[in-house]
Amino acid sequence: MLTIKSESRGLIAHGVSACAGCGLELAARIILDVLGSNTVIVIPPGCAALFSGYGKETVTKIPGFQGNLESTAAYAAGIKAGFEVQGRGDIQVLGLAGDGATVDIGLQALSGALERGDKILYICYDNEAYMNTGIQGSGSTPLNAWTTTTPGGKSVYRKDMIGIVAAHKIPYAATASVGYVDDFKKKVEKAKAATAEGPAYIHVHAPCPTGWGSKPEHTIEVAKLAVQSLCWPLYEIVNGVNYKITVPVAKPKPVSEYLKLQKRFSGVDAKQVEAMQTAVELDYARLTKK
Numbered sequence: 001m002l003t004i005k006s007e008s009r010g011l012i013a014h015g016v017s018a019c020a021g022c023g024l025e026l027a028a029r030i031i032l033d034v035l036g037s038n039t040v041i042v043i044p045p046g047c048a049a050l051f052s053g054y055g056k057e058t059v060t061k062i063p064g065f066q067g068n069l070e071s072t073a074a075y076a077a078g079i080k081a082g083f084e085v086q087g088r089g090d091i092q093v094l095g096l097a098g099d100g101a102t103v104d105i106g107l108q109a110l111s112g113a114l115e116r117g118d119k120i121l122y123i124c125y126d127n128e129a130y131m132n133t134g135i136q137g138s139g140s141t142p143l144n145a146w147t148t149t150t151p152g153g154k155s156v157y158r159k160d161m162i163g164i165v166a167a168h169k170i171p172y173a174a175t176a177s178v179g180y181v182d183d184f185k186k187k188v189e190k191a192k193a194a195t196a197e198g199p200a201y202i203h204v205h206a207p208c209p210t211g212w213g214s215k216p217e218h219t220i221e222v223a224k225l226a227v228q229s230l231c232w233p234l235y236e237i238v239n240g241v242n243y244k245i246t247v248p249v250a251k252p253k254p255v256s257e258y259l260k261l262q263k264r265f266s267g268v269d270a271k272q273v274e275a276m277q278t279a280v281e282l283d284y285a286r287l288t289k290k
C-alpha cells in the first residue's frame with residue numbers, strides 16, 4: 001500500500017485516481033475551496049465518483065453520498081430537506097454530476113428540484129460525453145465531435161442545458177470554465193449565496209484529455225480557447241431573465257484553433273468547421289441581445 005507522507009491541502013486530498021490533466025479534478029478542488037467544509041456532496045456514478053471513492057478510499061474530507069445516475073438532484077433535495085427539519089439549513093448541499101448524469105439521465109430529477117425551489121447547489125461538470133464508461137456521446141456532446149457512439153462525428157447540436165435551467169427561473173445560473181478560475185470562483189460564491197433563496201446551478205466546462213484526445217498539459221489552454229472562440233461563452237442568469245456575459249470576447253479566435261488541439265475533431269472537414277463557426281457566432285450574437 002502507498003503511504004502518502006505529505007499533508008494534503010484543501011477539502012480534496014491528493015491521491016485522486018483521475019487522469020493526468022483532468023478538468024474535473026481542478027473544478028472539484030476549486031468548488032470545495034470556495035464552499036468550505038460546511039458542505040455535503042452528492043455524486044452519481046461517473047468520473048466524479050473517483051472523489052467520493054469506495055469505502056475507505058474517499059478523497060473528499062466532507063460527508064458525501066453516492067447515489068445513482070438518475071437522481072443526484074432528488075437526493076440533494078432530500079438531504080437538504082432533512083437538514084432543514086433538523087434546524088441545520090445552513091449546511092450547503094452540493095450535487096456534482098457529469099453532463100450525462102445532468103443533461104440526459106438526471107434531467108427529470110433536476111427539473112423537479114428546480115421547480116420546487118429546493119435550496120441546493122447543482123454543478124454539472126461538462127466533459128461533453130459519458131467518459132467514465134468509455135467515451136459515449138451525451139446530449140452535451142458538441143456537433144461533429146467523435147465519441148464511441150458518434151464514430152463519424154455527432155450529427156446534431158448539443159442541448160441548450162443552461163437555457164433549460166434558466167426556463168425554471170431559479171435565483172442563479174451560470175456557465176463557467178476551469179480556464180477562468182477567478183470567474184468560476186466568483187460564480188460559486190454567488191451560487192452559494194443564492195441558495196438562501198432557492199436552487200442555484202453552474203455548468204462548468206471541464207476538458208477531458210482522455211476523451212477529447214488533447215494533451216494533459218493543454219487542459220487550461222483548451223478551456224481558454226473554448227471561451228475565446230465563442231464555443232463556450234461565460235455568462236450568468238439571475239432569476240432566469242437577467243443575463244450578463246462575465247467574460248466578454250471582443251476579438252474571437254477562430255473555432256479551428258480550438259478544434260486543432262483535440263483528436264476528437266480530427267475528422268472534420270472545412271465545410272463543417274465553417275458551419276460551426278457560423279453557429280457559434282449566431283449563438284453569441286443572440287446571447288449578447290438577451
Ligand SMILES: Cc1ncc(C[n+]2csc(CCOP(=O)(O)OP(=O)(O)O)c2C)c(N)n1
Nearest residue numbers: 045046047069098099100101129130131132
Ligand atoms: C441509468 C444508468 N445508465 C447507465 C449507467 C452506467 N454508467 C455509470 S457511469 C456512466 C457515465 C456517466 O457519464 P457522465 O455523467 O457524463 O459523467 P462522466 O463519466 O463523464 O464523468 C454510465 C453511463 C448507470 N449507472 N445508470
Ligand code: SF4
Nearest residue numbers: 018019022047131208
Ligand atoms: S476520463 Fe476525463 S473526466 Fe474522467 S478522470 Fe479521466 S480526464 Fe477526468
